[in-house]
């Protein structure tokens with residue numbers, strides 16, 4: 001069934017609901033799009049396949065937000081980073097369960113998933129985040 | 133140091149949003165917004181308008197005695213998602229658009245007397261020095277430390293005060309940059325005039341560096 005889900009952000013989050021991190025692997029050039037795109041951003045091929053990615057990755061860069069949008073203002077300061085899950089497959093997201101002062105570029109982080117559905121206008125999906 | 137410079141330039145621009153000097157100590161001691169960026173690293177949220185009259189060279193003199201010529205123009209695009217980019221210390225669109233504009237204009241970075249760059253955050257101006265070839269990659273910090281982007285330096289950058297002090301009325305920012313270069317190349321920049329400015333450049337970026345435009349200008 002997985003093969004027929006369209007290569008969209010919505011499908012990506014439907015996999016997140018199943019605690020899976022899924023990217024779109026290009027059958028033409030081999031690049032993995034994460035989150036998936038309907039077309040390979042490297043070679044523009046639409047010949048894609050779902051690929052489950054490892055949940056462990058390397059922190060490439062991060063910031064610590066002190067002035068946040070209203071809905072996140074209760075959580076400041078909080079860290080947001082970009083994590084490389086495998087070559088060319090990078091994912092942005094919040095980093096929790098660690099004091100932002102202890103973050104270091106190059107450290108290993110693991111993807112975790114919210115238990116509960118975030119009830120908001122958008123997105124109506126559980127969110128993923130990173131933790132040490 | 134970029135904030136200190138651009139606030140200083142803004143003080144000499146009667147049309148700048150922020151006409152107030154800031155010391156390095158005050159800028160460094162300001163509150164954190166998004167680490168490591170502090171309050172004085174961030175550009176302003178500004179209301180404003182700007183306009184240009186674009187016409188053929190043959191007709192320019194019917195509008196003004198002192199037209200400025202656009203001699204090179206480059207545009208580039210990139211992914212919207214930062215996570216889809218290979219490096220975070222350069223904007224591909226800045227480098228690609230600059231290469232195209234320099235090539236069309238037949239000039240090199242060393243020929244630029246003054247430039248308005250997209251200093252939405254202070255680090256963006258430092259990255260722009262490098263992307264525009266004013267200095268080598270990684271040497272942008274040293275470039276401002278040495279005062280090379282001040283009026284009187286190698287290339288005067290953001291004499292208007294930039295997005296940092298002149299302000300960032302998003303839709304008007306690009307043409308406002310061209311307006312500043314027009315003033316500089318026609319000797320109308322008042323107290324912030326760059327001596328004998330002959331060739332100018334504007335560098336504008338949108339969508340987190342998903343799109344970028346560089347233009348090179350020459351006085352008549």
Ligand SMILES: [Zn+2]
Nearest residue numbers: 026029040043
């Ligand atoms: Zn491909």
